[in-house]
Amino acid sequence: MENNEIRLRFAPSPTGMLHIGGARTALFNWLFARHYKGTFILRIEDTDQVRSTEEAVNVILEGMKWLGLDWDEGPGKEGKYGPYYQMQRLSLYQKYAEQLIKENKAYYCYCSREELAASREKQSKLKSRVIKYDRHCVNLTEEERKKYEEEGRKPVIRLKIPEKKIQFNDLLRGEVSFDGELLTDFVIVKSDGIPTYNYAVVIDDALMNITHVMRGDDHISNTPKQILIYEALGFDIPKFAHIPMIMGEDHTKLSKRHGAASVMEYQKMGYMPEALVNYIAHLGWSSGNDREIFSTEEIIKEFSLEKISRHAAVFSMDKLNWFNNEYMKKMPVDQLARLLLPHLKEANYITEEELSPEKFEWLKEIVNLMHGRFRNFSQFVEFTDYFFIDKIDIEPRAFQTVLNKEGVMEILTALKKKLLTVECWDESNLETAVRSVALSLQIKAGKIIHPTRVSLTGKKIGPGLFELMVFLGKEKNIQRLEDALEKIKEVKNRE
Numbered sequence: 001m002e003n004n005e006i007r008l009r010f011a012p013s014p015t016g017m018l019h020i021g022g023a024r025t026a027l028f029n030w031l032f033a034r035h036y037k038g039t040f041i042l043r044i045e046d047t048d049q050v051r052s053t054e055e056a057v058n059v060i061l062e063g064m065k066w067l068g069l070d071w072d073e074g075p076g077k078e079g080k081y082g083p084y085y086q087m088q089r090l091s092l093y094q095k096y097a098e099q100l101i102k103e104n105k106a107y108y109c110y111c112s113r114e115e116l117a118a119s120r121e122k123q124s125k126l127k128s129r130v131i132k133y134d135r136h137c138v139n140l141t142e143e144e145r146k147k148y149e150e151e152g153r154k155p156v157i158r159l160k161i162p163e164k165k166i167q168f169n170d171l172l173r174g175e176v177s178f179d180g181e182l183l184t185d186f187v188i189v190k191s192d193g194i195p196t197y198n199y200a201v202v203i204d205d206a207l208m209n210i211t212h213v214m215r216g217d218d219h220i221s222n223t224p225k226q227i228l229i230y231e232a233l234g235f236d237i238p239k240f241a242h243i244p245m246i247m248g249e250d251h252t253k254l255s256k257r258h259g260a261a262s263v264m265e266y267q268k269m270g271y272m273p274e275a276l277v278n279y280i281a282h283l284g285w286s287s288g289n290d291r292e293i294f295s296t297e298e299i300i301k302e303f304s305l306e307k308i309s310r311h312a313a314v315f316s317m318d319k320l321n322w323f324n325n326e327y328m329k330k331m332p333v334d335q336l337a338r339l340l341l342p343h344l345k346e347a348n349y350i351t352e353e354e355l356s357p358e359k360f361e362w363l364k365e366i367v368n369l370m371h372g373r374f375r376n377f378s379q380f381v382e383f384t385d386y387f388f389i390d391k392i393d394i395e396p397r398a399f400q401t402v403l404n405k406e407g408v409m410e411i412l413t414a415l416k417k418k419l420l421t422v423e424c425w426d427e428s429n430l431e432t433a434v435r436s437v438a439l440s441l442q443i444k445a446g447k448i449i450h451p452t453r454v455s456l457t458g459k460k461i462g463p464g465l466f467e468l469m470v471f472l473g474k475e476k477n478i479q480r481l482e483d484a485l486e487k488i489k490e491v492k493n494r495e
Contacts (some may be wrong), residue, residue, distance in 0.1 A: 005038070005211055006032070006033060006038025006039065006075045006211055006212065007033075007038055007039045007041065007042070007196050007208065007209050007210050007211045007212075008029040008030075008032055008033045008038065008039070008040055008041070008042070008210065008211070008212050008213075008214060009029065009041040009042070009043050009205070009208065009210050009213075010022075010025060010026040010029050010030070010040070010041075010042055010064075010069075010071075011042075011043040011045050011201065011204070011289055012026075012044065012045065012060050013044075013045045013046065013048060013051075013052065013056075014044055014045075014046050014052045014053060014056035014057040014060060015048055015051035015052055015056060016051075016359075017056070017059050017060075017063075017261055017262035017263070017264070017265075018059060018060045018063035018064070018262060018263045018264070018355070018459065019254075019261055019262060019263065020246060020263065020280060020283075020315060021216065021245070021246050021254060022060060022279045023067060023263050023276075023280055024065075024243075024246060024283055024284065024313075025215055025243065026064060026069050027067070027069060027153075027212070027277060027280055027281060028115075028214055028243060028285070028303075029212075029214050030069045030071075031281070031299060031300055031303040032212065032214060032303065032305070032407070033072075033404075034300045034303075035300050035303045035304065038211075038392075040069075040070075040071050040072050040073075041071060041072065041073045041074055041079075041081075041084070041210070042064065042071035042073070042074030042075060042084065043074060043084045043086070043200045043204060043208070044057055044060070044074075044075065044084060044085045044086065044087075045086050045200065045201070046086055046087050047086050047087060047195060047197070047200060048084055049087075049194065053191050054149060054267060057075075057260065059264060061075060061076075061444040062214065062264060063262070063264050064261040065298060066267055066273050067263065067273050067276065067277055068273060068274075068277065068296065069160060075209075077255075078463060081207060081208040081209065085340050086200055086204065087201075089200075089204065090193065090194070090195075090264060092203055092207065093189065093199065093200055093203055094189070094193065095196040096203055096233055097157050097188060097189050097195075097199075099233070100157075100158065100159065100232055100233065101189075101233075104160070105155070105159065105160055105232045106157050106158060106159050106160060106188060106232070107137060107138055107140075107158055107160060107185075108135075108140070108145065108147035108155035108156075108157060108158075109136075109137040109138065109155055109157070109185075109187070110140070110149075110153045110155045111133075111136055111137060111155070114440070115136070116133070116434050118136045119133070125398060128461070129296065130181065130182050130184075132183070132184030133158065133184045133185050133186075134322070137155075137158075138185070139159065145313050147357075152327050154186045154191035154192070154397070155191060156161060156189060156190055156191050157187065157188050157189040158185040158186065158187055158188065159185060159188050159199075159229065159232065160185055160229065160455065161180060161183045161184065161185050161186070161338060162180060162228070162392060162459075163180050164180045165177055165178070165179060165180060166178045166179075166180050166227055166228065167223040168223060168224075168227060168237070168240060169239075170220075170240050170241060171212075171239055171240065171241040171305050172242060172305065172308060172310060172326055173243050173310070176220070176223070178224040179393070180224070180228075183224065183225065183228075186198070186225060186489045188229070196309065197222070198222055198226050199228065199229060199282075202226050202229040202230055202233070202235070203233075203421060205238060206230065206233070206235035206236070211238055211239065212238055212239045212240075212241065212245065213238045213239070213240050213241070214240075214241045215241075215242060216242065216243055216244075216245055216373045217242040217243060217244055217245060217277065219242060220242045221416065223240055223242075234315075240241060240303055241308075241487065243284055244309065244310060244311055244313065245312050245313075245460060246283050246284070246297065246312065246313045246314075246315050247313070247314050248314070248315060249310045249314070249315070249316055251312075251314070251315055253313050253429045258315055260319070263276070263374075265299060268378075269376055269377070269378045270340075270343055270376040270377020270378040270379070270380065270381075271320070271376050271377075272324055272327050272339075273367060274295075274296065274327055274462075275320070275323045275324040275326070275327040275328075276320070276323075276324075277317065278292075278293065278294055278299070278327075279298075279301075279320050279323040279324075281294070281299050282313075283313035283314075283315060284308055284313040285303065285307055285308050285309070286307055286309065287302045289358045290306060292323070293323070293326055293327075295391065301473065309439045312453070321375035321376065321436075323448055324373075324375055324376050325372070328371075328372075328374075328375075329371065331374045332397050333364050333367050333368050333371065334364060335362065336367050336371070337363050337364045337367045339377065340363070340367065340377050340380060340381075341355070341363075343377045343378060343380070343381050344363075344381060347381045347388075348411060349381070349385070349388035349389075350363070350388070366384060366387050366471070369463040369464075369467055369468065369471060370383065370384060370462075370463055373461075373462075373463065383459065383461070383462070385458075386456070386457045386458055386459070387471075387472075391483070392457065392458040392480065392483075393458055394454060394455075394458040394484065394487065395458055395459055395460075397460075398459055398460045399454070399491075401460075402450050402451050402454045402460060403454055403455070403484060403487070403488055404488065404491060405450055407453075408451045408488065409440070409485060409489070409492075411437070411441065411443070411447060412452070412455060412481055412484060412485055412488075413434075413453055413459055413485060414437050414440065414484070415434065415437050415448060415452060416478060416481045416482065418433045418436060418437050419474070419477060419478060419481070420478065421433075425469075425473070425474050426470060427466040427467060427469075427470055430444065430466045430469050431462070431466050434448050434449065434452075434465075435468075449465050450466060451484075452469075452481070453465055453468075454483035454484070455480055455481050455483075456468060456469070456472060456476075456481075
């Protein structure tokens with residue numbers, strides 16, 4: 001394979017957000033291009049004028065940049081094969097459509113929706129093997145065309161389909177064949193002059209010298225139609241690789257109920273782009289061993305079509321969280337704290353005005369306490385609110401299952417009394433104090449540790465208790481124990 005011949009593209013439609021499936025397709029194309037030192041093109045297929053928006057274009061570009069999937073040609077990186085927006089290429093589509101008509105490989109069709117529906121109904125009643133366009137307009141005379149146009153009819157352009165078997169070698173699936181007799185003379189240019197997907201994508205891929213088309217296997221039914229257009233125009237046909245789709249854990253089509261709808265939502269939730277790239281690379285690709293954590297450079301080196309699975313991949317938020325956690329555990333505390341700042345500011349836990357060097361050092365201590373205990377930055381904000389606010393809310397379930405139990409009030413009262421006597425507030429003395437209370441009450445230390453944690457944090461999970469108590473300081477410990485006792489009294493009085 002000659003490296004300088006390799007050209008791949010990712011061609012999203014700006015009708016929505018860049019989702020995980022699209023990101024995986026972009027990543028695989030990008031990895032293949034980078035592995036063979038080829039060219040990666042980003043093309044915007046914006047011919048759906050009703051649904052395409054500038055906002056969606058920006059979201060796609062933003063998502064690609066955040067993931068680190070830089071393109072060699074495309075928006076902002078104009079090359080000799082541009083423009084890279086389909087709506088700026090309409091004259092090219094028209095030019096080749098006219099060529100096909102001139103060569104009698106395509107024709108104008110003036111049939112109305114009502115006439116097409118009537119034709120389908122007639123074929124259905126006749127129990128036709130395949131219901132398709134009846135070629136009413138295939139041999140119209142000039143006089144008939146003129147009559148239709150005088151009626152105000154605007155024609156579409158249909159490709160004349162030869163009745164033959166269409167075959168191609170899929171790089172993942174092997175030999176694939178379709179019966180051409182099952183295809184109808186499909187529309188390549190709509191009545192408003194806008195090309196259809198299958199037609200525009202062939203013109204673009206051919207003129208941009210795309211050598212490999214790698215996409216989801218939901219496109220495999222489009223491939224025979226596109227091959228017929230390549231052949232009709234005399235263009236070289238690229239190599240195709242159709243990747244199995246990504247499924248949710250319930251083995252249904254991946255949707256927002258299985259995770260975030262947009263790649264940029266993962267950024268907002270506090271996932272690291274390197275972790276997300278590492279994870280989605282494994283949705284259908286494997287290095288061939290048990291190793292899972294790779295740098296992007298290592299994935300590029302290892303990537304090949306032979307290592308792509310022929311089976312659907314399953315997306316799991318738990319697995320993504322594992323990847324993200326692995327990346328964060330290896331990250332220096334200073335760097336992690338800086339990446340957390342935007343999320344803490346958004347939650348109003350830290351403001352720009354109060355972010356002094358001392359405040360940042362304090363934040364680093366919290367990150368160090370929680371290191372390895374949170375899976376994304378949003379979870380950190382959720383898990384650590386008690387560090388940033390004075391009056392905490394105890395989670396209802398934590399209160400019900402831990403604090404609202406027989407004997408807890410006596411335990412916390414005894415602990416508060418003991419902590420008031422502790423002069424040197426360090427982990428060793430605090431542990432001694434807790435064990436002393438446990439001994440006097442003739443209970444295990446765990447019976448004290450769990451309600452104390454909930455009283456101090458409002459949650460059942462968190463960092464080591466004695467580290468936490470030291471960090472919060474004596475005054476805050478006493479105050480929160482008193483607040484917890486007050487709440488227990490209120491609930492018991494209501495009961």
